[in-house]
Amino acid sequence: MFLNEFIEFCQIYSIIGEVKGVAHVSNKKKLKEKHKLKMEENKQEASLVRKIVLIFFMSIIVIGIIAVFVGYRYIIGSIGPVDENDENVIEVTIPIGSNTSTIADVLEEAGVINSATVFTYYVRFQNESGFQAGEYHLTRSMSMEEIIDQLKEGRVFEDYAISFTIPEGLWVEDVFERVASETDLEQDELLTLARDEDYLNELIENYDFLDESILDEAIREPLEGYLFPARYDFVNEELEPEEVIEAMLDRTSSVLASLPIENMDDTFHELMTKASIIEGEAITDEERTTISGVIENRLQAGMPLQMDPTIAYAHGEHLSRTLYEHLDIESPYNTYNVTGLMPGPINNPGEASISAALSPESHNYLYFYHSPEGDIYFNENLSEHEAIVSQYRD
Template sequence: MTEDNKRAKNDLQKDKSKLKAINAGKLEEKQKEAGLVRKIVLITFIVIVLSLAGAAYGTYKYVMNALSPVDENDDEIIEVTIPIGSSTTGIADVLKENGLISNASVFRYYVKFKNESGFQAGDYELSRSMSVDRIIDELKHGTLYEDYQLTFTIPEGRWLEDMIEIISEETNITEEEFVEAVTDKEYIEDLIERFTILEPVVLDEQIRWPLEGYLFPARYDFVEEEIDVKLLIETMLSRTSEILLKYYNDESGFTYHEVLTIASIIEGESRNDDERALISGIIHNRLTANNMPLQMDPTVAYAHGEHFSRTLYEHLEIDSPYNTYKVQGLPVGPINSPGEASIRAALQPEQHQYLYFYHAEDGEIYPSKTYNEHQEILQEYRDSTEE
């Protein structure tokens, strides 16, 4: 081998050694980078887990503190009164105002979570050393008022003007006083701020009565012989709020106002509880059908402000935001005061494909899926009774 060949061979070996060293360095560098990335990911993961754990622990401590006695060492007796017709919100507010609980919202959610009910109206002797569970137990086993000085009942499905007439006949509140209160814009705005279910839409100028459909139809009992008009309104509104929120779900796709509007139509159309879910399903089907009006007769009567024994073709021509033969979709607002069964049906409609129904003279309801089927039912049942 010549000297030149030897030198070339040596140079080649040197180059290979250098290349091998370079590659080894790069590999080591990549391994270091990969290790660093893994450390960063691990540290980030640990930080996130610790943050979530800290937040969860903080929330847990916050809730537990809210459910614990306000002051374990304070046994001073505090007398509180839970008014008749009080909602969970009303009870929570009374307890918070008297310093018996530290957080009214936690109390409400806790009561809802545990599905507590059966709270009694009356006078109670409580203390800040009581836990929320102890207070709840006391409120369910208190002394219920038995001697009511004032009792009256609002039937389901009544228009607000009919309710006002009943209230003026059964209580010290005059029609003028009640009308003034329920048409007072500032007072309604105040109620909107205080009651979740009340939305600004109730002040729409097209709506006849802002609180139509919001004052719950039920029996009302009061210890005092005379009551304040605003106390009565807010007691009735609290009842509606409690019932509506018991069934309402954000996934319904409807606002509170729309739910009460649907419920009021169900109330106006139904003859008994067995029909409500069926009729609710028909209303929901019509609302989702293409260009199909609701065409519900009770909305026509409300548009006229007159109760009809039977809706005639001439009645359908009235131009009103309540007339569902003229407007598309729901009317501008509720058309009466729906009860619990109708509110529940509005949010829990029967699943079917019916689009029409007919109430026959025999008391039965006959649903149908197509217009032709509906016409056949009309010919069989309605037309035969007119002969």
């Protein structure tokens, strides 16, 4: 009995040992599999890190290549012409004592180079020097190298054979009288050419700011408003009438190109007509945009403009003062009788007046009055306006 129990105990103990052995082998196998999985995960992570690092460095290389390419294209573009198809002449003045940075700023502001910074570094890199002060006739089609050559070989102010200045607000007849007094040209030959329909049609083809409006039979002088007031310099002593007229039109083109005309609602002809009224009425630059606002308010209200400079132009004579008797003249330029704009400009306005016509001040004024002392008074209604006028006329 005892022996049987002992044998059974030994058998049970043996079985337990076998079970423990199997369990031990099983645990060891699991540990090995777990270790193997861990090694695989580490390999995958290491591979992923290597890929990320590779992509990062490749991205840096690609970005670097793109940056170099873009920089190269920018520099090449800056050195080349601003617009190789734009042959319009732009007059650029380089003041005496200007350094390279100042010259670069002047050229960029004039629109004949793309970048003042690139110009400055280019001049230093090329070791250029010897730039001369003076007035230069440049175009947007010129490369930076061509402009540098001009600045080195250009003429100073005193080297021009003919120079004359046209003030703002002159009529065409007066402009040509001023030109005739400074050149060998005759006022009549300039006027004849400026009224020649064939020549005018050529100009319309060549200048985008001119259109068929200037050929309207109601217009007294077709080019009125478009002969830009400025200083003009010519190298040759003998001038042709076309040379003078087209130099003035070129200047108008340059000025218009420098202004924000992209979104204007007016035609060029309407713009220059409004600008000529402002030029005729304004005494100071500060009041130009306010007067421009009065013009817009009157047009929108359907009121006659009632601008005195238009009366003088309708009479064809410069009036020291507009009287009631002057207001009866039958003329499309008489803005006391005609509603809306005149057929065309009444003088040749400067840049300040053109700019004011482009950007009229927003207000509710419908009237203004210049006192004999030169002060200007703006009013929203007729009674206030008449009260101001009566203070000076009584």
